[in-house]
Amino acid sequence: MITLTEAPFEPGALLSDFCKGRDETGAVASFVGLARAEGGNASILELEAYPGFTENAIAAFAVEAAGRFGLQDWRIVHRVGKIAPGEAVVFVATASKHRRAAFEACDFLMDWLKSRAPFWKKEHGPDGARWIEPTAQDRTDAERWD
Amino acid sequence: MARVLLFGRLADQAGWREREVAAESLTALRASIANDDAGLAEALAGPGVQVAVDKALVRGEAALAGSTEVAFLPPMSGG
Numbered sequence: 635m636i637t638l639t640e641a642p643f644e645p646g647a648l649l650s651d652f653c654k655g656r657d658e659t660g661a662v663a664s665f666v667g668l669a670r671a672e673g674g675n676a677s678i679l680e681l682e683a684y685p686g687f688t689e690n691a692i693a694a695f696a697v698e699a700a701g702r703f704g705l706q707d708w709r710i711v712h713r714v715g716k717i718a719p720g721e722a723v724v725f726v727a728t729a730s731k732h733r734r735a736a737f738e739a740c741d742f743l744m745d746w747l748k749s750r751a752p753f754w755k756k757e758h759g760p761d762g763a764r765w766i767e768p769t770a771q772d773r774t775d776a777e778r779w780d
Numbered sequence: 781m782a783r784v785l786l787f788g789r790l791a792d793q794a795g796w797r798e799r800e801v802a803a804e805s806l807t808a809l810r811a812s813i814a815n816d817d818a819g820l821a822e823a824l825a826g827p828g829v830q831v832a833v834d835k836a837l838v839r840g841e842a843a844l845a846g847s848t849e850v851a852f853l854p855p856m857s858g859g
């Protein structure tokens with residue numbers, strides 16, 4: 635399940651919920667991405683999504699991951715709107731029978747989210763605001779799975 | 781009427797995010813926008829800008845029925 639939210643979320647609570655009631659799951663892997671202050675250069679990160687379109691694109695990534703790695707389940711929560719340094723931006727959890735699939739699917743989902751997800755990201759700092767596009771490293775990371 | 785949505789730097793440039801535009805096709809829609817704001821029409825045709833009609837990406841021309849939603853998507857930042 636994918637959720638976009640303007641409100642801050644607590645990653646620990648999401649992970650606890652995701653782990654509940656799993657008597658056939660041997661492995662849950664999770665990742666939390668936090669907003670960086672960039673040494674004071676980023677006071678606020680602003681993320682814009684296209685409601686409906688963005689969730690569909692991310693759900694398609696997860697379906698791809700589920701097929702490739704044999705996932706039992708997945709959960710993605712992504713912030714939109716204005717995010718302060720130190721707040722969680724993204725939570726990804728994957729569940730599988732054995733650990734390798736859970737680790738790899740989580741890694742894959744983050745690489746695709748970072749480079750291919752329909753978000754538009756603006757960094758607000760002391761010198762104004764600027765739009766951010768994926769870095770060359772983000773693209774190379776995602777291409778590892780092609 | 782098509783409901784036109786702009787995202788990211790395109791919305792900043794235009795000074796609006798959503799607007800109703802009367803147009804029967806994507807080409808007519810672009811012409812109508814150009815009539816109002818030539819710089820914006822140029823940006824909408826710029827490199828890396830994708831177009832979604834009713835939340836599905838399209839290339840080139842598309843017919844726009846009564847309540848169609850047209851979104852102009854600048855290069856995506858990723859999450």
